[in-house]
Amino acid sequence: MDIYLDLFLQSFSDYANYLWREITHPAWDNYFYWLIGLSTLVFVLEIWLPWRKDQKILRRDFWLDLFYLFFNFFLFSLVGYNAISNVGVQLFNDLLNSVGWENIVAIKVDKLPVWVQLLIMFVIADFIQWNIHRLLHRVPWLWEFHKVHHSVKEMGFAAQFRFHFMETIIYKTLQYAPLAMIGFGIQQFFVVHMLGVFIGHLNHANLNWDYGPFKYILNNPKMHLWHHARKLPENHKYGINYGLSLSVWDYLFRTAHVPFHDPNLELGFPGDEDFPDDLAHQMIVPFKPK
Numbered sequence: 001m002d003i004y005l006d007l008f009l010q011s012f013s014d015y016a017n018y019l020w021r022e023i024t025h026p027a028w029d030n031y032f033y034w035l036i037g038l039s040t041l042v043f044v045l046e047i048w049l050p051w052r053k054d055q056k057i058l059r060r061d062f063w064l065d066l067f068y069l070f071f072n073f074f075l076f077s078l079v080g081y082n083a084i085s086n087v088g089v090q091l092f093n094d095l096l097n098s099v100g101w102e103n104i105v106a107i108k109v110d111k112l113p114v115w116v117q118l119l120i121m122f123v124i125a126d127f128i129q130w131n132i133h134r135l136l137h138r139v140p141w142l143w144e145f146h147k148v149h150h151s152v153k154e155m156g157f158a159a160q161f162r163f164h165f166m167e168t169i170i171y172k173t174l175q176y177a178p179l180a181m182i183g184f185g186i187q188q189f190f191v192v193h194m195l196g197v198f199i200g201h202l203n204h205a206n207l208n209w210d211y212g213p214f215k216y217i218l219n220n221p222k223m224h225l226w227h228h229a230r231k232l233p234e235n236h237k238y239g240i241n242y243g244l245s246l247s248v249w250d251y252l253f254r255t256a257h258v259p260f261h262d263p264n265l266e267l268g269f270p271g272d273e274d275f276p277d278d279l280a281h282q283m284i285v286p287f288k289p290k
Helices: 002-024 031-048 062-098 114-138 140-146 157-161 165-180 186-204 212-216 221-227 248-252 279-287
Strands: none
Touching: 002 031, 031 062, 031 157, 031 186, 062 157, 062 165, 062 279, 114 140, 114 165, 114 186, 114 248, 140 165, 140 279, 157 186, 186 221
């Protein structure tokens, strides 16, 4: 038990040191500056090529979403997620060792070309996320957390990061075992994650893009706007267009819905007029008894 406690406490200082090193030592593999760089790039595209031309540059809740960006990717880890996840991974590995499994790497990919490794990881990770996203819409208690993301009323790049911290726990918990079956390195994780961040930024951005014939493969701003529509089609009462980076899953499993393009589509969910509009209450409301 002392081992887990020491690991938990050590994780706080380790992550604090990591974050400070990220900020003070820019490098090509620096997550902090990649996030800022990609966010700035997509923000400039929104200003240069806006789809909703009457939407303000600093749209409704812009600063709230920007704070969510740094909270979910940095502050939340600093206040405990990193420590808890490290203990969870150690417990998981100890459990495997207790039954005689030294590791659960079932597929050796390190001998494949790097681009093949990245492609495999990108496709598998996105399919897992697509299924988790469907669960967030279909399971009532999970939907209570996901409502935070769907409380966005004006779409912009930073809206991607308005989500409850419990979503991080849910996604990472359900993703860990499947991805652990494949022996990827940290470099592959970094590249695939940053690609996902970039595509997610574009999907939520105020951009008049659907990528032409590639819209059947890649999620896009026009398609994802319908995912946030306040009024859902009757035959898809739980949701539509669940894809994070790829749209192909929605077309394959018949959850795609883009009947027409409307930049001023009403966003949100039924009853969102009573949903809190500040971060503190948005974090608390899913835990309140219904």
